[in-house]
Amino acid sequence: MVRNDHRIVPDRYIQEHEKRPFLKTQNPTSYEIPIIDFSLLTKRDEDEQKKLDYACKKYGFFQLINHGVVEELIQRMKSAEAACFDLPLEVKKKYAMAENDVQGYGQVFVVSEEQKLDWADIFFLMTYPPQHTTYKNWPLIVPDFKETVEEYSAEICRVSEEILANLSLLMKMKEDGLKELHKVMRLSTRMNYYPPCSKPELVLGLSPHSDSGSITILVQHDDIPGLQIRHQGQWIPIKPLPGAFVVNVGDTLEVWSNGVFKSVEHRAVTNARKARMSIPIFVRPDDEAEIGPVDTMLCDNNGQALYKRIKYIDYVRSYLDRKLEGKITDSLKLPEHVGVAAYGETKRRFGIDGDGDGGGRGRRGLGL
Numbered sequence: 027m028v029r030n031d032h033r034i035v036p037d038r039y040i041q042e043h044e045k046r047p048f049l050k051t052q053n054p055t056s057y058e059i060p061i062i063d064f065s066l067l068t069k070r071d072e073d074e075q076k077k078l079d080y081a082c083k084k085y086g087f088f089q090l091i092n093h094g095v096v097e098e099l100i101q102r103m104k105s106a107e108a109a110c111f112d113l114p115l116e117v118k119k120k121y122a123m124a125e126n127d128v129q130g131y132g133q134v135f136v137v138s139e140e141q142k143l144d145w146a147d148i149f150f151l152m153t154y155p156p157q158h159t160t161y162k163n164w165p166l167i168v169p170d171f172k173e174t175v176e177e178y179s180a181e182i183c184r185v186s187e188e189i190l191a192n193l194s195l196l197m198k199m200k201e202d203g204l205k206e207l208h209k210v211m212r213l214s215t216r217m218n219y220y221p222p223c224s225k226p227e228l229v230l231g232l233s234p235h236s237d238s239g240s241i242t243i244l245v246q247h248d249d250i251p252g253l254q255i256r257h258q259g260q261w262i263p264i265k266p267l268p269g270a271f272v273v274n275v276g277d278t279l280e281v282w283s284n285g286v287f288k289s290v291e292h293r294a295v296t297n298a299r300k301a302r303m304s305i306p307i308f309v310r311p312d313d314e315a316e317i318g319p320v321d322t323m324l325c326d327n328n329g330q331a332l333y334k335r336i337k338y339i340d341y342v343r344s345y346l347d348r349k350l351e352g353k354i355t356d357s358l359k360l361p362e363h364v365g366v367a368a369y370g371e372t373k374r375r376f377g378i379d380g381d382g383d384g385g386g387r388g389r390r391g392l393g394l
């Protein structure tokens with residue numbers, strides 16, 4: 027737990043004025059993001075592909091329906107997540123992320139004493155492919171945890187491959203173009219737990235960031251809103267759509283597409299009533315894979331690449347080391363393009379804070 031007593035909001039969690047979430051929505055009709063029908067994508071339906079193209083260009087986010095992942099498996103995954111956070115704190119701490127390791131139980135890492143903390147606990151695990159999994163810091167004490175997570179990850183891998191195949195076609199590549207660029211498609215699973223907070227207007231569940239991988243597929247528990255995306259300069263809430271996944275473009279896909287598909291900043295807010303849980307799965311390339319604009323996407327920018335070419339692992343390292351604020355893909359932009367389509371602040375660190383729970387310290391990015 028972030029705090030045992032949710033009524034008290036310590037100073038370290040209270041955001042600066044300009045970063046506090048505005049929780050009232052002025053125009054509720056303006057926050058529908060596109061809804062994409064997965065079953066039509068599997069048939070390579072051209073109208074649906076156009077909708078996908080529009081969603082990735084204009085919002086960087088969409089809801090995915092008819093994805094074929096059975097409800098029973100999704101429920102098992104959600105129960106597994108709930109069981110992890112239900113473990114007594116002393117048990118959860120046994121799975122705490124070690125310094126210089128990304129897997130395990132943690133909280134927002136503090137770069138400096140002044141940095142504000144997010145109102146959330148997480149488990150971060152590398153879950154696919156199984157032959158590359160170490161199970162380090164996996165809460166295997168939860169019954170059937172490994173089986174459930176691996177079954178769910180395999181299903182999300184199937185869904186991701188299909189989305190990536192359609193995106194490859196939209197990027198004028200062959201169907202398995204994006205899959206090949208990954209070298210090995212790797213999946214990381216983050217389980218997020220946002221306890222209720224008596225003053226949700228003062229804190230953030232998860233600070234603004236973009237995800238570093240290619241795409242992210244997120245499922246949320248119940249009908250509890252919390253996710254917000256930056257769209258046309260405003261934070262807009264994403265309404266949970268029963269049975270749907272929320273899918274978003276990550277930095278790697280933005281770079282591969284030469285900035286055509288947008289990796290958009292997003293954040294999570296809390297509420298005073300009920301804990302919220304979410305499970306994003308980050309799809310990302312192999313450490314050795316190269317990220318840089320693909321040739322077929324250069325024509326949209328007069329044949330010019332907006333970003334330099336870099337190994338994914340080097341990008342992740344710069345993501346973790348970066349002290350400056352600013353959307354992290356800016357660090358990959360060739361000098362003449364810096365500042366083009368920048369979205370502002372993005373900086374995330376994870377580990378264990380020193381506020382009550384103790385434990386190790388470390389640096390974490392999102393979707394490594």
Ligand SMILES: O=C(O)CCC(=O)C(=O)O
Nearest residue numbers: 216218253294304306392
């Ligand atoms: O909880 C959410 O809805 C957002 C989670 C998220 O963006 C992340 O973990 O990267």
Ligand SMILES: [Fe+2]
Nearest residue numbers: 236237292392
């Ligand atoms: Fe995210």
